[in-house]
Amino acid sequence: MVGVKSVPSPAISADDRSHEVDHPSSEVAHFGADQPLRLDCGVDLTPFQIAYKTYGELNADRSNAVLICHALTGDQHVANVHPVTGKPGWWETLVGPGRPLDPARYFIICSNVIGGCMGSTGPASINPATGKVWGLDFPVITIPDMVRAQAMLIDRLGIDTLFAVVGGSMGGMQVLQWTAAYPARVYSALAIACATRHSAQNIAFHELGRQAVMADPDWHNGAYADQGIHPHRGLAVARMAAHITYLSDAALHRKFGRRMQDRELPTFSFDADFQVESYLRYQGSSFVERFDANSYLYLTRAMDYFDIAADHGGVLAKAFAGIQTRFCVVSFTSDWLFPTSESRALVHALNASSARVSFAEIETDRGHDAFLLDVPEFFDISRAFLQSAGKARGLTSKND
Amino acid sequence: MVGVKSVPSPAISADDRSHEVDHPSSEVAHFGADQPLRLDCGVDLTPFQIAYKTYGELNADRSNAVLICHALTGDQHVANVHPVTGKPGWWETLVGPGRPLDPARYFIICSNVIGGCMGSTGPASINPATGKVWGLDFPVITIPDMVRAQAMLIDRLGIDTLFAVVGGSMGGMQVLQWTAAYPARVYSALAIACATRHSAQNIAFHELGRQAVMADPDWHNGAYADQGIHPHRGLAVARMAAHITYLSDAALHRKFGRRMQDRELPTFSFDADFQVESYLRYQGSSFVERFDANSYLYLTRAMDYFDIAADHGGVLAKAFAGIQTRFCVVSFTSDWLFPTSESRALVHALNASSARVSFAEIETDRGHDAFLLDVPEFFDISRAFLQSAGKARGLTSKND
Known part of the structure; x- marks a missing residue:
C-alpha cells in the first residue's frame, strides 16, 4: 500500500491558504462565495474557513481516513503539542504510534468546529460585511452545521467515505450526526460518552x-x-x-x-x-x-439544541433506518453528565434499526473526563473495534 | 398542661428589643458585651443579636421546645408569610396545624443563623468599631458557631433541654453539631438530607x-x-x-x-x-x-469547614460517645448533594456509639430539595419519630 501526502495538493490552492495567519501550525481550508455553508438557522455563511490537522497518510484507495470530532473545549490539536498552551495533544492517549488510532495505519483528520476559536470561522472571526469581529452577529450554529462543514472539508480532501468517525462528548454528538446525515460516508462510528440529545440538567449547566x-x-x-x-x-x-x-x-x-x-x-x-x-x-x-x-x-x-430524534419525527430509530455503519458505543459508569442510560437509549434505537452495534459500559470512577484519560479497557475496546472494522473494510498495514 | 407565653418576658428586656428595626416581624435577642459569642476563629463577637420566630407555647415544665435549624438560604420564617417575599413559610409542609410539628403541641423556635441576613448579626450588619457595614471584616463563622449562638438564645428563652432539634441540609449539620456539642440538651434529633462533613464536590460547587x-x-x-x-x-x-x-x-x-x-x-x-x-x-x-x-x-x-470527625481526632463515633439523644436520620434516594451514603456513614457512627437511631431512605426523584417538598412518607416518618420520642419524654397534649 502506497501512501500519498496527507493534503492532496489539487484540492487546496495557494490562494486558499493565504490567510493562514492565526494558527500556522494548522492547515486551513477556505470556502469562498461559491461554497457557502448552509446553516440550520437559515443563513448561508460565506466565506468561511476550517482549520484542521492531519496525521499519517491517505492510502491509495483513500479508504483509511479517520475523522476525529473534538469536544466542547477541544480543537484540532489532537496529537501534537498545542500551539497556545504548549501541552501535549488532547487525545494522545488514543492517537499516536502504537495507540488504537495509529498514524502508521490511518490517515487521521481533526478539524476545529465551525463556531470554534482555533482557526475555523466563529464569533471571534472578522465579519466581512463590517470588517469587525462578528461577536453576537455570528449566526447561531448547530451540531448538524458543524458536521456539514466537516463534510465539505472531507470533500475538499478528496475523501468519499470515512473509514471511521470518532469522538467523545460533543465529539460523540458529531459522530452520531455524521451517521444520521451521511450514513453512506461513514464505514464505522465510535461514539463515546455522549447522547442523542442534551438533557434538561445538561442544558441547565450550560x-x-x-x-x-x-x-x-x-x-x-x-x-x-x-x-x-x-x-x-x-x-x-x-x-x-x-x-x-x-x-x-x-x-x-x-x-x-x-x-x-x-x-x-x-x-x-x-x-x-x-x-x-x-x-x-x-x-x-x-x-x-x-x-x-x-x-x-x-x-x-449547539449542544443544547442537539436532538437527533426531533429531526426525525421524534423517533430516534428513524434517524438510523437502514444504516450500514458499524457502531461502537462506549459509556463510563461514573459519568453523570452523559450517563450510561443515554448510551443505552442510543443502542436500543440502533438495534431497532437493525444496525451493527457493540456497546461497552466501562467501570471507572473518573467521570465524564474518563474518555480523555488513560483507561486501558477503553483503549482495548476501541482498538478491537477499529481492527475488526478495518479487516471487514480490507484495510491492512505493515503492522498487521 | 398550661401554656406560657412564647417569649418569657424576664429574659428579654425592653432595652434588648430596642434595635428591632430591620425585621419587625421577628423577635430579636440582643447579647451585649457581657455575653460575647466565642467564635472558632478565635474572635469574641460582641455585641451580636439573633432574630427568631416562635410558634406555639412553651409548656409549664418547659419540655416541649423544638428548635428548627434552617438551611443555607433559609431563615427564621419557617411557618409564616415571609416579610420580604410575601411567600408562605419555607417549611409549612412540616410545621403547622395538623402537621408533624404542630404548634398546638410544641413550642417551636427557629432563629436566623449567625452570619445570616434576616436580622441576626452577619456581614451586612454594622460593625460597631467602625460604624460601617462589616463586609469582609466580619469574622468567618462555622457551624459550631451557629449552634453556640443558638444555645445562648435557648438559654435566654429559659429552656434547658430541647425536646427536639430538627433540620435539613445545613440545618441538618446544625442538628448534628447540637448533639455533639450539647448532648444533654437534645432529647431527640431529626437530621435530614445532610452529612457530618462537606464533600469535595460540595466544596467545589460552593x-x-x-x-x-x-x-x-x-x-x-x-x-x-x-x-x-x-x-x-x-x-x-x-x-x-x-x-x-x-x-x-x-x-x-x-x-x-x-x-x-x-x-x-x-x-x-x-x-x-x-x-x-x-x-x-x-x-x-x-x-x-x-x-x-x-x-x-x-x-x-461555614458548610465547607464542617467536619464533625475532624473535631474528634478523625473518629466520627467519638463525637457521639455515650450520647442519650434519640436520632432519626432521613435521606432521599435522588439527593446527589447529600447522598444516602453520607447518612449511612452517620448511622454507622451512631451505632458504634450505641446511640438510639432510626434511619430511613425515602424513594423520590425530587433530589435534595425533597426535604422542603410535599413528600408524605417523609412526614409520616417524622411524625412517628416525634410522637414516639414525645411519649418517652412524657409529652402529652389535647390532641393525643
Whole structure:
C-alpha cells in the first residue's frame, strides 16, 4: 500500500491558504462565495474557513481516513503539542504510534468546529460585511452545521467515505450526526460518552455557564473585541462549573477529599484553603488564556439544541433506518453528565434499526473526563473495534 | 398542661428589643458585651443579636421546645408569610396545624443563623468599631458557631433541654453539631438530607458560587454596601449553580425536559428557548432580592469547614460517645448533594456509639430539595419519630 501526502495538493490552492495567519501550525481550508455553508438557522455563511490537522497518510484507495470530532473545549490539536498552551495533544492517549488510532495505519483528520476559536470561522472571526469581529452577529450554529462543514472539508480532501468517525462528548454528538446525515460516508462510528440529545440538567449547566459569561461587564453584549478586552472572570466561572460536571464525586474525593492546600488548619478566610478550590481556580484561569468567550456561548448552545430524534419525527430509530455503519458505543459508569442510560437509549434505537452495534459500559470512577484519560479497557475496546472494522473494510498495514 | 407565653418576658428586656428595626416581624435577642459569642476563629463577637420566630407555647415544665435549624438560604420564617417575599413559610409542609410539628403541641423556635441576613448579626450588619457595614471584616463563622449562638438564645428563652432539634441540609449539620456539642440538651434529633462533613464536590460547587460573586465588579471586595450597590449578577449566577444541585436529573427531566418556553421552534439565539433556562434565570433573579451576597459567602464557607470527625481526632463515633439523644436520620434516594451514603456513614457512627437511631431512605426523584417538598412518607416518618420520642419524654397534649 502506497501512501500519498496527507493534503492532496489539487484540492487546496495557494490562494486558499493565504490567510493562514492565526494558527500556522494548522492547515486551513477556505470556502469562498461559491461554497457557502448552509446553516440550520437559515443563513448561508460565506466565506468561511476550517482549520484542521492531519496525521499519517491517505492510502491509495483513500479508504483509511479517520475523522476525529473534538469536544466542547477541544480543537484540532489532537496529537501534537498545542500551539497556545504548549501541552501535549488532547487525545494522545488514543492517537499516536502504537495507540488504537495509529498514524502508521490511518490517515487521521481533526478539524476545529465551525463556531470554534482555533482557526475555523466563529464569533471571534472578522465579519466581512463590517470588517469587525462578528461577536453576537455570528449566526447561531448547530451540531448538524458543524458536521456539514466537516463534510465539505472531507470533500475538499478528496475523501468519499470515512473509514471511521470518532469522538467523545460533543465529539460523540458529531459522530452520531455524521451517521444520521451521511450514513453512506461513514464505514464505522465510535461514539463515546455522549447522547442523542442534551438533557434538561445538561442544558441547565450550560445556561449557568452562559449566564456567568454574560454577567461579566467586560462581555459588552458580545462586542468585547471592539473594546480590546475579554470577559475573563465570567468565562473562568463558566469553566469551573463545567469542570465539576466532568469529574465524578468519587474522583474529586479521591483526588482532593477535604485536604488543605499547603496548610493544616483553616485560615478562616476566603482563600483557597482546600485543594479542590485551588484546583478549580486554576482550571478557570488557565482556560481563559486559550478560549474565546463567545465561542463558548455558541458551542454550548449547539449542544443544547442537539436532538437527533426531533429531526426525525421524534423517533430516534428513524434517524438510523437502514444504516450500514458499524457502531461502537462506549459509556463510563461514573459519568453523570452523559450517563450510561443515554448510551443505552442510543443502542436500543440502533438495534431497532437493525444496525451493527457493540456497546461497552466501562467501570471507572473518573467521570465524564474518563474518555480523555488513560483507561486501558477503553483503549482495548476501541482498538478491537477499529481492527475488526478495518479487516471487514480490507484495510491492512505493515503492522498487521 | 398550661401554656406560657412564647417569649418569657424576664429574659428579654425592653432595652434588648430596642434595635428591632430591620425585621419587625421577628423577635430579636440582643447579647451585649457581657455575653460575647466565642467564635472558632478565635474572635469574641460582641455585641451580636439573633432574630427568631416562635410558634406555639412553651409548656409549664418547659419540655416541649423544638428548635428548627434552617438551611443555607433559609431563615427564621419557617411557618409564616415571609416579610420580604410575601411567600408562605419555607417549611409549612412540616410545621403547622395538623402537621408533624404542630404548634398546638410544641413550642417551636427557629432563629436566623449567625452570619445570616434576616436580622441576626452577619456581614451586612454594622460593625460597631467602625460604624460601617462589616463586609469582609466580619469574622468567618462555622457551624459550631451557629449552634453556640443558638444555645445562648435557648438559654435566654429559659429552656434547658430541647425536646427536639430538627433540620435539613445545613440545618441538618446544625442538628448534628447540637448533639455533639450539647448532648444533654437534645432529647431527640431529626437530621435530614445532610452529612457530618462537606464533600469535595460540595466544596467545589460552593467555591464556584463564591467565585461567581467575587467575579462581579459590584462586589467591591465585599465593601459593596459602602457604594450603595449589590453584586446582583454574581449572586444570581451562584444561586443558579446551587439550584441545579438541589434538583435531580430526573426531576429536571420530568419538570422541564427539553420543552421550549412559549415557542415550538428554537430562536437560534441566546434567549431562554428552553423552559429550564427560564426557570433558572428566575431562580437567580428572585434570590438576589432577599439575600445578601456576603452572607452567601460566609454561610457556604461555614458548610465547607464542617467536619464533625475532624473535631474528634478523625473518629466520627467519638463525637457521639455515650450520647442519650434519640436520632432519626432521613435521606432521599435522588439527593446527589447529600447522598444516602453520607447518612449511612452517620448511622454507622451512631451505632458504634450505641446511640438510639432510626434511619430511613425515602424513594423520590425530587433530589435534595425533597426535604422542603410535599413528600408524605417523609412526614409520616417524622411524625412517628416525634410522637414516639414525645411519649418517652412524657409529652402529652389535647390532641393525643
